[in-house]
Amino acid sequence: MSLNEEGSQMGKPLIVVLGAGLGGTIASYEIKAAVKGRADVMTVSDTDTYSFIPSNPWVAVRWREPEAIQVHLPPVFAKKKIGFTSVGAKRLHASEKRLELNDGTSITYDYLVIATGPDLAFNEIEGLGPQGHTVSVCQTAHAADAADAFDAFVENPGPIVVGAVQGASCYGPAYEFALILDTELRRRKIRDKVPMTFVTAEPYIGHLGLDGVGDTKSLLESELRDRHIKWITNARVAKVDAGLMHVEEVNDDGSVKKAHDLPFGYSMMLPAFRGVPAVSNIEGLTNPRGFIIIDKHQRNPAFPEIFALGVCVAIPPTGPTPVPVGVPKTGFMIESMVTAIAANLALILEGREPTAEATWNAVCLADFGDGGVAFVAQPQIPPRNVNWASSGKWVHLAKIGFEKYFLRKVRKGESEPFYEKLAMHVMGIRKLRF
Numbered sequence: 001m002s003l004n005e006e007g008s009q010m011g012k013p014l015i016v017v018l019g020a021g022l023g024g025t026i027a028s029y030e031i032k033a034a035v036k037g038r039a040d041v042m043t044v045s046d047t048d049t050y051s052f053i054p055s056n057p058w059v060a061v062r063w064r065e066p067e068a069i070q071v072h073l074p075p076v077f078a079k080k081k082i083g084f085t086s087v088g089a090k091r092l093h094a095s096e097k098r099l100e101l102n103d104g105t106s107i108t109y110d111y112l113v114i115a116t117g118p119d120l121a122f123n124e125i126e127g128l129g130p131q132g133h134t135v136s137v138c139q140t141a142h143a144a145d146a147a148d149a150f151d152a153f154v155e156n157p158g159p160i161v162v163g164a165v166q167g168a169s170c171y172g173p174a175y176e177f178a179l180i181l182d183t184e185l186r187r188r189k190i191r192d193k194v195p196m197t198f199v200t201a202e203p204y205i206g207h208l209g210l211d212g213v214g215d216t217k218s219l220l221e222s223e224l225r226d227r228h229i230k231w232i233t234n235a236r237v238a239k240v241d242a243g244l245m246h247v248e249e250v251n252d253d254g255s256v257k258k259a260h261d262l263p264f265g266y267s268m269m270l271p272a273f274r275g276v277p278a279v280s281n282i283e284g285l286t287n288p289r290g291f292i293i294i295d296k297h298q299r300n301p302a303f304p305e306i307f308a309l310g311v312c313v314a315i316p317p318t319g320p321t322p323v324p325v326g327v328p329k330t331g332f333m334i335e336s337m338v339t340a341i342a343a344n345l346a347l348i349l350e351g352r353e354p355t356a357e358a359t360w361n362a363v364c365l366a367d368f369g370d371g372g373v374a375f376v377a378q379p380q381i382p383p384r385n386v387n388w389a390s391s392g393k394w395v396h397l398a399k400i401g402f403e404k405y406f407l408r409k410v411r412k413g414e415s416e417p418f419y420e421k422l423a424m425h426v427m428g429i430r431k432l433r434f
Contacts, residue, residue: 169326
């Protein structure tokens with residue numbers, strides 16, 4: 001008997017969480033605790049393994065093995081009495097409150113929380129991505145393949161091109177990976193054989209899709225300059241051939257300022273994101289890119305039983321840019337969405353209207369292998385109440401600590417232990433608006 005059928009017989013509503021990445025896994029834990037037995041919770045994923053995506057750049061240079069940053073989810077969900085399947089979703093039928101799975105079965109839900117993450121739009125640029133001529137750190141399996149490619153590269157070193165293409169909305173990992181590669185190449189004493197170029201759609205270095213945070217422009221320009229990494233901003237990648245990237249540097253009016261043909265022996269370019277096929281092109285639910293439309297309570301206006309969080313939600317850009325630049329959804333911002341949804345579902349089950357609003361505050365640690373940059377943006381989208389950035393070796397150590405801490409949370413089935421809540425309160429960083 002399925003959890004859905006059992007829940008219906010018991011008279012309990014069913015909350016389905018679609019996705020088991022950073023947002024979906026934590027959401028499942030927090031919603032289960034928040035509803036206090038008044039509803040059943042079930043998670044639908046296309047994998048039974050949780051991967052700590054922020055560590056993927058380390059995997060790509062073999063500072064981590066994939067299994068070191070992964071958690072086998074079924075035992076954790078079973079312990080928490082959360083239903084789980086890794087069959088994956090084929091199609092959402094929102095008007096029927098039904099989720100069709102890849103094995104032909106369906107789940108009828110009372111409430112749905114969409115936390116799918118993105119579909120990676122490599123095919124929007126010819127030759128981009130793991131099936132083309134560049135590697136990726138977007139998924140842990142991609143990063144493992146990137147490590148194999150890097151092993152081959154260091155045997156015959158040459159130019160490296162790293163960055164993010166037009167329409168990308170996640171820039172931190174591009175900076176991280178460029179500087180981690182620099183650190184690793186220096187450790188191998190072959191950095192002098194590797195010219196490096198950073199290519200980005202951002203209008204300036206350190207924009208990050210956020211119009212900068214604190215002094216990220218100066219901090220990141222200084223890092224790139226000190227490490228002899230050239231850069232091209234306002235860049236549009238036209239095409240990638242084997243060993244050659246065709247880049248158009250764009251003027252403020254969108255016209256081509258200069259064309260660059262960049263040779264490379266190794267390249268990692270972050271793609272643009274779009275909504276996953278299972279939820280895309282549903283009128284009233286998604287925008288033209290397939291991202292979920294939400295209100296201030298993380299709720300879809302057309303289908304009020306549907307909530308969404310994380311990379312899959314639709315957020316407008318911070319402003320017009322010569323080349324399309326998306327807005328990132330960082331870890332703490334996603335966790336604030338989780339907390340808001342859990343609180344609102346609890347209110348709904350009590351017969352009340354949702355009132356919780358996520359702060360969308362951003363707390364980010366960008367590791368460079370031997371240092372890094374940290375920033376706090378409250379809220380993530382300007383204008384802000386707090387706009388702070390700093391750099392130093394402590395950031396690298398802090399990210400190692402955070403990796404271990406977050407993986408421990410996932411393994412234990414916890415969303416926010418009391419000491420994390422206390423620490424964030426002391427620092428004045430909150431998940432909900434008051």
